[in-house]
């Protein structure tokens with residue numbers, strides 16, 4: 684099986700590549716423009732005979748022969764996706780069109796990593812896949828959430844019109860080793876802050892909730908979806924729901940009880956609550972997450988301490 688992973692030099696992508704490479708029958712090709720990803724995340728595979736890394740921007744055509752496409756390429760942290768919003772929406776729309784064009788030409792199955800952000804600031808809680816969402820079409824997050832919504836539309840139009848085999852995962856907040864230290868997302872921010880002994884920056888009101896999935900569970904869910912018979916969309920996430928204040932308290936207790944928790948300003952349109960209904964993933968994929976937040980955080984701490992050069996002092 685020859686497998687293309689777009690965005691494979693990023694956080695989730697590089698863990699997915701590790702898992703796919705475990706199977707000796709797989710050849711893996713990564714296409715990435717290194718906007719938020721890095722070669723470092725793939726260093727153990729560079730030079731491997733079953734692995735290839737291409738510097739490529741998905742907004743341009745890619746002509747290769749593959750059997751499966753995991754299409755992840757897209758900046759995921761709000762700071763990075765808002766940095767160049769026009770580029771973000773091009774990545775979601777033109778990038779997904781290009782990958783669907785490739786899938787059509789070579790007859791490959793394609794999986795899109797969509798997002799819980801398609802539900803916007805949800806009025807239904809928890810969110811089942813049947814919920815259509817509450818999304819601001821002209822806000823600062825729209826390049827990403829509306830971009831992913833169009834990407835989902837394109838996937839289904841290619842499926843209905845051209846018979847392409849599609850899979851759509853709606854990923855909920857995922858964390859783990861290899862997140863960029865300056866990624867800007869909440870778990871990586873709090874862990875880096877706790878290790879450096881800086882105050883944890885909880886954005887107001889602090890009562891907003893998220894549900895955090897450990898990356899190994901996520902990769903397992905994505906592969907099951909790709910290998911199964913269901914197009915999706917299917918929510919993949921951990922239903923354990925926490926307020927940002929609770930998350931900060933957990934990080935403080937587990938990593939550095941001396942740090943303060945500071946309330947800081949928030950950004951527009953921040954969703955107030957988010958929790959996946961994973962009934963479909965359980966029934967159709969036989970999948971559910973195994974790693975609890977309090978077990979996952981210390982695994983991430985180890986990786987962050989190494990990269991920050993701050994060993995744990997007892």
Ligand SMILES: NC(=O)c1ccc[n+]([C@@H]2O[C@H](COP(=O)([O-])OP(=O)(O)OC[C@H]3O[C@@H](n4cnc5c(N)ncnc54)[C@H](O)[C@@H]3O)[C@@H](O)[C@H]2O)c1
Nearest residue numbers: 690692693694695716718719720740741756757759856857
């Ligand atoms: N991590 C999460 O919590 C989460 C939640 C929902 C959805 N997702 C989705 O999962 C995917 C991976 O997210 P991640 O957390 O690993 O983010 P990430 O930023 O670490 O990885 C994204 C990768 O895509 C690459 N990329 C960006 N634009 C590109 C372009 N135009 N052409 C080629 N490569 C490009 C980046 O360089 C990077 O390697 C994204 O599609 C994201 O939207 C992630």
Ligand SMILES: O=c1ccn([C@@H]2O[C@H](COP(=O)(O)OP(=O)(O)O[C@H]3OC[C@@H](O)[C@H](O)[C@H]3O)[C@@H](O)[C@H]2O)c(=O)[nH]1
Nearest residue numbers: 759760761798800856868869872884885886891927953
């Ligand atoms: O330092 C911080 C950073 C963030 N936050 C809060 O933490 C919550 C989560 O913020 P993040 O930036 O980690 O991520 P968000 O949930 O907003 O978006 C994410 O959702 C799913 C994916 O598609 C993407 O990975 C990303 O868009 C927000 O309520 C934010 O206000 C803090 O309290 N402090």
